[in-house]
Amino acid sequence: MTIRFSVVVLTYARDQILADTLTRLHDRLGARDDYELILVDNNAERGTRETLLDPFPHCQYLFSGFNKGVHARNDGFDAARGEFIVLLDDDVLVETPDMLDLFAARFDEDDRLGAITVRKHVRGETRRRVDLIPHTRKDVDLTQPFLTFRFVGGCVAFRTACLREVGGFLPDFFYGLEEIELSYRIIDAGWRIRYDPAISCEELEHPAGRDAKKRVQTQRLANKYIISYLRMPFPEVLVNAALFTPYLLMRQRGQASVTGAVRKFLDWRKRNDRPQRKAISRQTAAYIRACGGSVWK
Known part of the structure; x- marks a missing residue:
């Protein structure tokens, strides 16, 4: 038996929803035994979550002991034995029974x-949720596959060799837009990202485990400043700084504190342990444009 796929699920404060997510996953994948399930538990207490893994033929349970944030997914990445890693949120229901075979074929x-x-x-x-579209153009045809330059969280597959090369999620991001930063590193290393509508899932967006909306949106704005600083080339980084804040405020209708986000960004800039700026190359920027995207967004 060879484990070809590692399914990594990070959970925090969503026990009932987690049970539904894992039950659906097991039902969809059936009796196949070429995958392992890795549950990364960010809760402070173990509880009975480990017993949810009993139906799966191969599994690992990684207990954090506290809420490490989204970069705890890296613990699952490090433990993965499969050729491919499927990252699944704890409130996302898989709809495609042959999901793993489709991932492998692509x-x-x-x-x-x-x-x-x-x-x-x-x-x-x-309504059409623009935040779920893995592209800077929000009018793309989501019924057709296309090459792109960013992925959307919830359910995403990685070639393990790609993650081993570029690394996982940065610990600088507790929550929010961390997928965009990792996407920049993936494409800048010469890897490609594909959108495939043949594989679908339903997200519940369950509120358990999430902070108040204004704090979440403020954190996302601060993370956007950090990501732009780290990865956007010049002069696009200046355009983004000038235009993104009013764009977000227009969409969120005041549900984010610009002052708070700027303060978080400046505090991050002062840290000695933060990553150094490494903007994407001009070749990567050309790839984004070839995919129909905008570099400044």
Whole structure:
């Protein structure tokens, strides 16, 4: 038996939803035994979550003992034994029974494909959610596959070799937009990202485990400043700094504190242990444009 896939699930304060997510995952994947489930537990107490792994033929339980934030997913990445890693949120329900086979087929077709982002919808939503579109153009046809330059969280597959090369999520981000920063490193290392609507999932966006909305949006804005500083080339970084804040405030209708976000960014800039700025190359910027994207966004 060879484990080809490692499914990594990070959980925090969502015990009932986690049970539903893992039950659905097991139902969709059936009796196959070529995958392992890795549960990364960010809760302070163990509880009975480990028993949820009993139906799975191969599993690992990694207990954090405190809420490390989204970069705790890296613990699952480090432990993964599969050729491919599927990152699944603890409130996302898989809809595609042959998901793993489709992921493998896409990776086999392109040896420089580093990540696959899937079609995702939110339960109860009827409007087009632009934040779920893995592109800077929000009018792209989501019924067709396309090469892109960023992935959306919830359910995403990685070639393990890609993550081993570029690294996982930065510990600088406790929550919010961490996918965009990792996407920059993936494409800057010469890997590609593909959107594939043949694989779909439903996100519940369960409020458990999340902070108050204004604090979340303020943190996301601060993270956007950090990501732009770290990865955007000149002069696009200046355009982004000038235009992104009013764009976000218009969309969120005041649900973020610009002052608070700037303060968080400046505090981060003062840290001695923060990553150094390494903007994407001009070749990477050209790749983004070839995908129909905008570098400054």
